[in-house]
Amino acid sequence: MMRMRTAARGATVGLAIASVALLTACGTSQAGSTGGEAAEELGEMEGQLSVLAWPGYAEDGSNDPEVDWVTPFEEDTGCEVTVKTFGTSDEAVNLMKTGEYDVVSASGDASLRLVAAGDVQPVNMELTPNYENIYDFLKDKAWNTVDGENYGMPHGYGANVLMYSTDVFPEAPTSWSVVFDGSDEYAGKVTAYDSPIYIADAAMYLMEHEPDLGIENPYALDEEQLAAAVDLLKQQRENIGEYWSDYLKEIQAFTTGDTVVGTSWQVIQNVLESEGVSTAVTLPEEGATGWSDTWMIASDTESPNCAYAWLDHIASPEINAEATAYFGEAPSSDEACEYREDCEAYHAGDAEYASQIWYWTTPIEECIDGRTDVKCTDYSAWTAAWQEIKG
Structure with missing residues (x-):
C-alpha cells in the first residue's frame, strides 16, 4: 500500500505512552517469557526494540524529517x-x-502462519489502553485471534476495490464479472493483484455466482472449491495485461490506458484523481477482499515491555492517524479520525461497508468456516496453485 503524508502529530503522543508507563511502574514481572501465555503484567523497559514492518508503518524521519513517530516513542x-x-x-x-x-506488522495472509509456527505470542490487550478505542469490527477476528486469545493490535484496514476507467465505463460496474466471466471484453487491459491470496477474490465471486460449490468463506476452500477458483483464474489469465503488486505500476497503467479495469486500493484512486486521470473505484455487489493488519509480538522477544509499549503507541489516536494516512488506509478508531480529514474517503468506521470486506486470512487445513468433515487447502497449496495459474 502506498505511503501518504499527514500533518497530524503532537502532544497526545506523550499521553499515550504515559498510560503504558503507569502500567509498567506497577508491574513486577516481565512479559514475553510465558511459554505461549499472554503476559499478566509489565515491567521495566529494556531499552531497545527491533521492528519488522511494511514500508511506511514505522517512520523515523530518515525518509522525510516531517514524518516521524518512532523518535517520540524512543524519547518517551x-x-x-x-x-x-x-x-x-x-x-x-x-x-x-x-x-x-x-514486533511485526502482519497482514492477514501472514498472521495465522506466524501463530501456527509459534513465532508470535498471545497479547494481553488489557495492558494496551488504546485497544479500548479500536473499532469492534476489527477485534476478535480469525486473522488476529486464535482459540479466544488475541495475538496483537489492529493497525489499519482497507478494501481491495474495483477500479475502472470512466472513459470505458461511463457508469460504475456493479459486479466483479467485468474481470472474471466478462473479462474477454477488455482483453489485455485487465489487471489483478499478484499474490496467492488473490485466489480468495475468485472464491468470493464464485460464492455468489456458483452457490452449488458451497463456498461459505473465500479463505476456507476444500480441494474441489480451490480447483474451481483456479479454473476461473486461468480463464481470467488469458485477458490479464499485467499483474501488479507495486502500486506505482498500476498508477502508470491506468494513466496510460494500458489498464482499464481491475483490483485496486482507495489510495491509488486518490493519487490518480489528484493527477486528473479518469478513473473511479467501487465496491461491487459481491463485496471485496481486503486487509486488516495486526502488530504482533515475537514469542522469544527479549524486549517484551518495549514491544507492549510500541503496540499501544501505534494505536494511540494521533499516531495511528499519521501512520495509516501516510500508508494510505483507514485508521483503527474514530478517535484517530479526529486527526485526519480523509476518513470519509476510506469509509473509516463504516461498519456496514466493513461488513462487506473479506479480510485477508491465512488459508489453513482446519476449515475456518466451521466444517469438520473435510480438510481445507492451506497456503502452500494456494502458492502452488498461483504458480500454476500464472504459468
Missing part, C-alpha cells in the same frame, strides 16, 4: 528502535523465523 520510553522493512507477507514470515525481531 527509552526504547531505541531499529526498523527493517519487508515487501511481501512471505518475506515477513521468513524474517520472523530468524528470531531477530521483537
